[in-house]
Amino acid sequence: MNYSFDAGQAIEVSLENPRFQGENAPFTLTGLSSEKYLELILKVYAEHNGMTLEISKLKEGDRLIISDAWDSYKNLGPGLFIAGGTGITPFVAILRQLNVENRVAGSQLLFANKTEKDIFLQQELGQMLGKNFINILSREKKDNFLYGHINPEILKDQISRPNQPFYICGPGNFAEQIRDQLLELGIDKDMIIISY
Structure with missing residues (x-):
């Protein structure tokens, strides 16, 4: 994977779906940069019928558009x-x-x-x-x-x-x-x- 980020950083996510054209949502990366894949943890509320529900329906080969990582929380050590x-x-x-x-x-x-x-x-x-x-x-x-x-x-x-x-x-x-x-x-x- 050629995408680097620090623990605590987030990304903006958008979908190649006309319904969500121009919409972005922030999600924190929950995996580590050393892993072979990017990990996001989402809680999906089916009744909201929003972006997280649509992301949960993606299959292998579908595209997810992500921004560069930005600081959500800085890792300041144990606390x-x-x-x-x-x-x-x-x-x-x-x-x-x-x-x-x-x-x-x-x-x-x-x-x-x-x-x-x-x-x-x-x-x-x-x-x-x-x-x-x-x-x-x-x-x-x-x-x-x-x-x-x-x-x-x-x-x-x-x-x-x-x-x-x-x-x-x-x-x-x-x-x-x-x-x-x-x-x-x-x-x-x-x-x-x-x-x-």
Whole structure:
């Protein structure tokens, strides 16, 4: 593959489909540049009938138009990754890269989902992070999972080092809410990383 990118970078995707003429959508690359293929993880909502559904229907030989990679999140090393649902995707390649470099041990992932079946890559992330893979479910109470929504008390319990990077991504205003909670806990705003 002759396409280079850094862990945490994203691309703009468009389709050779008249229905999506002139439309681009951003997606984070979840694989590593050293692999033979590009990997994207998409959550498809059939009822939305949008670009992700159309991408999910592509077959071998179909064309996907992609831009050069651009910085979505910079890999600033081990830290606390806080993701809501599909907000995990920018962190997948960073965690995989840290793992390849044998530096993932200093990282934690706090991953918020509605139910256990919504958790992306549960086995891989569990193997990579062990006890530092913390899941919180908002619609299901289960053993070994936190229950509810991320709040200052949960964050305080998970922060082992206040001077580490805090990577945040999630739907809607998730990132802004978590950022505000971290600021209230005294985390330096320069250590909080939010992107698209």
